Structures are given as C-alpha cells and as structure tokens.
Amino acid sequence: MQKSVCELFAGVGGFRLGLERLNSGWETVWFSQWEPGKTKQWAHDCYVAHFGDSVDLNGDPSSTGVDISTVDKKLIPNHNLLVGGFPCQDYSVAHSLSSSKGIEGKKGVLWWQIRDVIIAKKPPFCLFENVDRLLKSPASQRGRDFGIMLSCLNDLGYIVEWRVVNAALYGAAQRRRRVFIFAYKKTTKYAKNMKKKTPEDIVGTTGFMASAFPIRPIFALNECKIGDDIIEVSDSFKFAFSNAGLMRDGNIYTTDVVEVEEKPILLKKILQKNVAEHYYISEEALPKWEYQKGAKKIPRKAANGHEYIFSEGPVAFPDPWDRPGRTMLTSESTLNRSTHVVEDPGTHRLRILTPVEAERLQGFDDKWTSSGGMPERMRYFCMGNALVVPMITRMGVEMTRIIEAE
Ligand SMILES: C[S@@+](CC[C@H](N)C(=O)[O-])C[C@H]1O[C@@H](n2cnc3c(N)ncnc32)[C@H](O)[C@@H]1O
Known part of the structure; x- marks a missing residue:
C-alpha cells in the first residue's frame, strides 16, 4: 500500500512536516487550506512555499486556497491516509429528506466536509486532531459531538481509537493537550489483526495510540453502545468519554490512562x-x-x-x-x-x-513561517492554530509500520 496522504485544514503543514521528517516515503497527494473571509491566504502561501501546490484529478491547482465545502470531493486524488486538524463545533444534525441518508449537519461545520471526503474517497486510514474539549461537548449533552463522529465512522465501516495527548509528557516543549483520533477500515489487514485482540489489549498496550504514546497498565474499561442512527445519537446520546478509548462495531470502551512520562523540553x-x-x-x-x-x-x-x-x-x-x-x-x-x-x-x-520561539514550542523548524513576508502577528496566529509536530512523527512511525504491512 502506498504511503499517500490527503491533508485537510492543512494550516502551515504540521501533519505533512511530521510525516516527512520520517523520510519513509510519505507523499501528500492533495491538501486543502483556506482561511475563511481573508483575501491574503498566509497559511496557504506558507504551505505552498515549503511543499509546492497540489492538483486535483482535473489537473487544477489549489493555488489560491479553496474552501473545502466548495470542492467536488470526487476530484480529490486517491489516498490511503486522510489527515486533518479541525475545530470543535456543534455537530448536531436535523432530518432532511434532500441530503444523503436523510441527515443534514449545520452549515459551516467542518466535520461534515470530512465525512463527505471519506464517503467519496474511502481512505483505509484516517488521523484527525481536535481540542480535548471535543470529548465533552456540548455542556448540555456531554459527549454528543464525539458520539456523532463515532457513529458516522462506524456507519462508514471504520474502527476508531482516540487518545488525549499532553505533548510535554512525550518529550515536547509545550503542555498542549489535544485529542488524536485514528480510524481504520474494517477491511484492512490491520483491522483483521486487531480483531483478535481484546479492547483492554488495544487501549492498554498493542493499539495504535498505546504504541505511539506508552502508558501505565490499565485496569478496567467503561463501556457503552452507540447506534448507527445519527439523528438518534444527535438527539439523545450522552456519555462520559475518558482520555483514551476504542470504538469497534458500535461498542465503545474507554478509560483514563496514565502516561509513561518522558523528559520534556524546558x-x-x-x-x-x-x-x-x-x-x-x-x-x-x-x-x-x-x-x-x-x-x-x-x-x-x-x-x-x-x-x-x-x-x-x-x-x-x-x-x-x-x-x-x-x-x-x-x-x-x-x-x-x-x-x-x-x-x-x-x-x-x-x-x-519571538516568532521563532513560537515555532519551537510547536516543534516546527526555525523560521518555518517567515517565508513570503508573513507579518509577525500572522506567524504567531499560524503557530497557535498548528499542532506539536513531533507528536505526528511519533504516530507516523506506527503508521509507517501499519501501511508497510498492508
Ligand atoms: C486547527 S487549524 C489546523 C492547522 C494545521 N494542523 C497546522 O499544522 O498548521 C485548521 C485550519 O483549517 C483552515 N480552514 C478553516 N475553514 C476551512 C475551510 N472551509 N476550508 C479549508 N480550510 C479551512 C483554517 O484556516 C486553519 O488553518
């Protein structure tokens, strides 16, 4: 299986840089980055300055940055790994007879764009990043939004692992806590291998997240079931998701795990x-x-x-x-x-x-955002939006091993 990637909500390229640092043949075939309402697309231009542009299946470049909601998802080149960091928004849905499967998410909510890409391109593997608050949102119906995401992924034939990662506990310079979500299709060899393992095994030792981010032994998992009816989940699902977990065939297993800490950068x-x-x-x-x-x-x-x-x-x-x-x-x-x-x-x-110190906090190369005369204010902004690159490299080691075995 080729190590081909599609990077959504690409920012200044944290996922891509993290994977390319491995020098193990990862190739990003298409990316999308567009800052809503801005004429000058600083992040997009910074991305292109480092990596060049990408073209869709019609040969059209995304040269000025393009709103993902305007993209014909079928024109996105085929890829085996879909990645992206996207906002925690209201993922609730309403009935709609006109849209596919009779559901309609709120306009401007980017999860639905990701789902459309998954439906059109069926990538065997996905890796997403979000704020840890996602697991508990919204306050009035705790766990609904993540539940909707899990329900969609289950419906589309994926198994999902997640983990809240505090980067400083895994050797980075910043106490940034983000949830990483790894989804894999049930038809992959990886899924078939993991099928033999218990949820305790996967969450505690042999799963994707436990391999990339080692933890202390776990004891028990909280369980619940989630249905495929997204409207029902949207209307009434509530659950206290912990910082690590697995969703397989609609069964959710979760627990709070304790990291095996590494020395941080001070x-x-x-x-x-x-x-x-x-x-x-x-x-x-x-x-x-x-x-x-x-x-x-x-x-x-x-x-x-x-x-x-x-x-x-x-x-x-x-x-x-x-x-x-x-x-x-x-x-x-x-x-x-x-x-x-x-x-x-x-x-x-x-x-x-300084902007360079901001880049170092996120684990980017010095002066990553200095190209093209990006104003300092925007350099900090882009770094505040980005992720801790070495965390992607860690997961990339695991991802490389998995794809090479497919
Ligand atoms: C959380 S940031 C991700 C940053 C990225 N991981 C990085 O390393 O820089 C989300 C990005 O999505 C972009 N974005 C927001 N709405 C978008 C849309 N409709 N289409 C494409 N990109 C969008 C934002 O401009 C922002 O750069």
Missing part, C-alpha cells in the same frame, strides 16, 4: 538570545500585563440580567524557565492572559516570545 531551552527591542515589555505596559496575569474579581451581568462576580486566580508571571510552555493560542502575540511572558536569558528583562 522553556529555557527554546529561548533565543539578543532579540529585538520590540519583544520587550515597556515600563508603561507592565501594569497592564500584571493586571491580565493577576487575580481579579469583576462584577458582571449575564444576558438574562443576573449579576455575578467573575473571578480568576493569578497565572505565573513570568512563565517559569524550568517547565515546558503552556498551550499556545492564536492570540499569542497580543497583550493577553494566555500569552507567554519570559525573563530574557541575556538581559533578564521581561518580554514576549
């Missing part, structure tokens, strides 16, 4: 020396930063008129050198509570991270 290791003055926090701006980072109690009024006190505790200020970084958001460069502030290792003055 913040001080990724800091640059002699950085430009504009990264430093001026005397005048310091009180604003202190306010953002400090504890506060603010009277607020809810939409229904209810008055309450919003309170939050302090966050470390500056960020300690002897820990990995916190989760980087798209707002990383702005005066914001979640923005990292560090003591510069040379001058000992306080400053924000």
